[in-house]
Amino acid sequence: MKKLTVSMFALFAVLAFGQEKEIKAAFSAYDSGNKAQAQTLIQQADAAVGNKAQSIDPDVYAKYLYVKGNSLLEQGKTVDGAKVLSELTVYEKGPVYSLKNKETKEKAYVLSKDEAAKLQAQGFSGLKETTSGTTYSQKSAATLDAKRQEVAKKAADEYVSKQFASAGNDFLEAYYLFKAAGGNDDIYKYYAAVSYNNDEQNDKALELYKELINDGYTGVNIKYTAKDKDGQEVNMDATQYQLFQKANAGYTDFKQETTPSVEPDLYHYAVQILINDKKYDDALNLTQKGLAKLPNDQALNDVLGDLYYQTGQTDKFAEKLQEQLQKDPNDYKVLYNLGFLYSKDPATTNKAKEYYEKAIQAKPDYTDAYLNLAILLMQPDKELVNQMKNLGTSTADNKKYDALFEQRKQVLGSALPYLEKAYRIDSSNIAVIGALRDVYRVLGNRAKMQEMDAILLKK
Numbered sequence: 001m002k003k004l005t006v007s008m009f010a011l012f013a014v015l016a017f018g019q020e021k022e023i024k025a026a027f028s029a030y031d032s033g034n035k036a037q038a039q040t041l042i043q044q045a046d047a048a049v050g051n052k053a054q055s056i057d058p059d060v061y062a063k064y065l066y067v068k069g070n071s072l073l074e075q076g077k078t079v080d081g082a083k084v085l086s087e088l089t090v091y092e093k094g095p096v097y098s099l100k101n102k103e104t105k106e107k108a109y110v111l112s113k114d115e116a117a118k119l120q121a122q123g124f125s126g127l128k129e130t131t132s133g134t135t136y137s138q139k140s141a142a143t144l145d146a147k148r149q150e151v152a153k154k155a156a157d158e159y160v161s162k163q164f165a166s167a168g169n170d171f172l173e174a175y176y177l178f179k180a181a182g183g184n185d186d187i188y189k190y191y192a193a194v195s196y197n198n199d200e201q202n203d204k205a206l207e208l209y210k211e212l213i214n215d216g217y218t219g220v221n222i223k224y225t226a227k228d229k230d231g232q233e234v235n236m237d238a239t240q241y242q243l244f245q246k247a248n249a250g251y252t253d254f255k256q257e258t259t260p261s262v263e264p265d266l267y268h269y270a271v272q273i274l275i276n277d278k279k280y281d282d283a284l285n286l287t288q289k290g291l292a293k294l295p296n297d298q299a300l301n302d303v304l305g306d307l308y309y310q311t312g313q314t315d316k317f318a319e320k321l322q323e324q325l326q327k328d329p330n331d332y333k334v335l336y337n338l339g340f341l342y343s344k345d346p347a348t349t350n351k352a353k354e355y356y357e358k359a360i361q362a363k364p365d366y367t368d369a370y371l372n373l374a375i376l377l378m379q380p381d382k383e384l385v386n387q388m389k390n391l392g393t394s395t396a397d398n399k400k401y402d403a404l405f406e407q408r409k410q411v412l413g414s415a416l417p418y419l420e421k422a423y424r425i426d427s428s429n430i431a432v433i434g435a436l437r438d439v440y441r442v443l444g445n446r447a448k449m450q451e452m453d454a455i456l457l458k459k
Helices: 002-031 035-049 057-074 078-093 113-120 139-159 165-182 187-198 203-214 238-247 263-276 280-293 296-308 314-327 332-342 346-362 365-379 380-389 395-425 432-445 446-459
Strands: 096-101 107-110 126-131 220-227 233-236 253-259
Touching: 002 035, 002 057, 002 233, 035 057, 057 078, 057 139, 078 139, 078 165, 096 113, 107 113, 107 432, 113 126, 139 165, 139 187, 165 187, 165 203, 187 203, 187 263, 203 263, 220 238, 233 238, 238 253, 263 296, 280 296, 296 314, 296 332, 314 332, 332 346, 346 365, 365 395, 365 432, 380 395, 395 432, 432 446
Parallel strands: none
Antiparallel strands: 096 107, 096 126, 220 233, 220 253
């Protein structure tokens, strides 16, 4: 077994050496202008690199990323190429952590201390911080940035003309080009997410929103402007702003403007997508995560109660509603939701009625509150009907039937004013019309029943 292990490491070393040789040859070919040969050689090295990238010397791995990324760009695979070149930018910025396995003599290079810790658990030691020592990413930076500007303008034009799917794809391409050129702003990813959201590509939009949230993106920037000698406003970067302001170089009216954070929007959009897809547990988790950072966000606080209800946490739902009611005792939506919640339990029927009535007081034209209060008042009717069905045809049972029927009239009669009020507010509400027809039938108001039937036939 031990010999086999040594043999495997020896074979691994041979593979690593072979792929490094191909990478160097590909780099030389690309640098000398023989791009076709470079592409062939890098494809051959690709198969051997696989998940063994951490065993390759940083200088050689940087060459690999450089040639692979540019080769993909040459093939028209802009996003794939930009992704690889953005990895090169990160790799060259470093730091790169190197370790060595004393037993096998194998070296490893990783970008994070977490990855290094995993290797240490596998017998690697001698952790050192180093860099690739290369600047290959700078060779492509100008070309990539020019391409980024072109693609970003195209995406902006597409967005304005409501071609949201194309805009999303192009903003995402601009994002990777920007990262590949050394940029560190996720604004294009944000624009891509919003574009996909507008196109109702929920999965794509949600993935990007989550990435932005996890990366801590806020979109906050400082905009620097001044007016030139002709009075025209000019945008500047921070260095230019400070330099021209100190040098008194003919500019006036220097201003700094901080752009607002889009972080709340990231949570709002992502949570709404999850709610639309009926992924209530995920929506609740993300809402709670958002409120941990943005405790005073009204939109997230408003949706939290609904999500407690959707996930079956009715106690927390009630607590949340009561909290909101303390802030605004006349919030008709909160009053209505409390009425709806308490209406689900026969023991709290009176509470439900109280809150529905308060909702109506707060909003006299609230159709749903009138309808739900009427339905609440009609609840005893179901039991009365069941009792009537179980009666026989004896004289005693007939008397009981008549008494129960009178009770039904009283029950349904108590609900009638609320249904009629709801109908006066919204004469097109199917639920209200249907309920009115049934009540008029039991109360013996044939003319009104036929009127409701005629309306329903037209629907």
